Amino acid sequence: MKTKSPIFLFFIIFLFFSCNFNKRTDIDVSDVKIKDVKIKRYGKDLFEINPDNIKNELKRLAKNYKYFLDADLDDTLNIIQIHEYITDPKLIEIYNKSIKKYPELNNLEDDLTLAFKYYKYYFPDKKIPEVFTYISGLQYEYPVQYFDNILIIALDLYLGKDYIPYRQIGLPAYKIKRMEEEYIENDCMKEIAEVNFLQQEPKRTFLDEIIKKGKVLYFLDAVIPQTPDTVKIGFTSNQLQWCSDNEANIWKFLINNNILFSADYQVIKKFTLDGPFTAAFSKESPARIGNWLGWQIVRAYMNKNKDVTLNELMLETDAQKILTKSKYKPKK
Known part of the structure; x- marks a missing residue:
């Protein structure tokens, strides 16, 4: 009888734990009935109008794009501003790049x-x-916006990490690496979670903040289960592995330095905001380590408490309760 190799045994163990983790979010939705997503391309329709007949063209578009064209289209100043926008050479160049990158959006419609x-x-x-796309003019603060049950995607903020203008406007490399097509669906669902469930949550302590971030990431586990963890949190595979390898050290550092229950925002942001790495650790570490840790706590909480629904999780504002009932223990 052949002896199984250590690598084979590791694979079996890994597969077992992966299946155990995923079974709460391994849901068959084939019977869920919704209308197929049809994305309305405001940016495309706007840039393809005839600038010489702009007033009439805009009034025609306004019937389908009232959220974009709600200004008085009989006001000359409004018409002039839109005319300048769609005839700006730099914006035309951005639009052309966007339409070349995304001639159609069938894959995104299927994903959404x-x-x-x-x-x-x-x-x-x-x-x-409803889902719309537009050209933001590289206004990078808002790649996706969600309000009044409207989801708006700035396609020019997903032109790929090699798109030179991103560097020319001073965007850091750690942000540019996430301006890829594979992040659009993720960013859409993340925005929906944050707007629908987290806007009213109080900002008190480090624990409150990381649990809040962890809930959003678990929401992504549930609604886009096929998406890799690297995309959900925006880490490279090496950064994600670093977190896993150093989970116990991260937890120990937070406890020993009295950070877990700190209400000092200057401390909190060091572990929750974006950046190239976390200064308290090595340059191999990612930024937003606290968010990753909150994710692990929330995952543990949901695995330990099978009766808690996703809706109940998202509405739960007691971070201490989630930590306690998670029985979280970092991997050593």
Whole structure:
């Protein structure tokens, strides 16, 4: 009889734990009925109008894009501003690059349709948003916006890490690496989670903040289960591995330095805001280590408390309760 290799045994163990973790979010949504997502391309329709007949063209577009064209289109100043926008050479160049990168959006429509099926499964009372795309002019603060059940995607903020203008406007490399097509669906669902569930949550302590971030990441586990963890949190595979390898050290550092219950925002932001790495650790570490740790705590909480629904998790504001009932123990 052949002896199984250590590598084979490791694979079996890894597969077992992976399946154990995923089974709460391994849901069949084939019977969930929603309308297929059809994205309305405001940016494309706007840049393709005839500038010489702009007033009439805008009034025609306004019927389908009232959220974008709600200004008085009989006001000359408004018309002039839009005319300057669609005839600006730099914006035309950005639009042309966007339309070349995304001549059609069938794959994104399919991805969002599936994500919204999961969303509807967990939150049957929630409405599925209308989805629009536009050209932001590289206004990088808002790649995705969600309000009034409208989801708006700035396609020019997903042109790929090699798009030179991103560097020319001073965006850091750690941000540019996430301006890829594979992040669009993730960013859409993340924005929905943050707007629907987290806007009213109090900001008190480090623990409150990382649990809040962890809930959003677990929400992504549930509604886009096929998406890699690297995309959900925006880490490289090496950074994600670093976190896993150093989980016990991270936890020990936070406890020994009295950070877990700190209400000092200057301390909190060092472990929760974006950046190249976490200064308290090595340059191999990612930024937002606290968010990753909160994710692990929330995952443990949901695995230990099978009766808690995703909706109940998202509405739970007692971070201490989540930590206690998670029985979280960092991997050594």
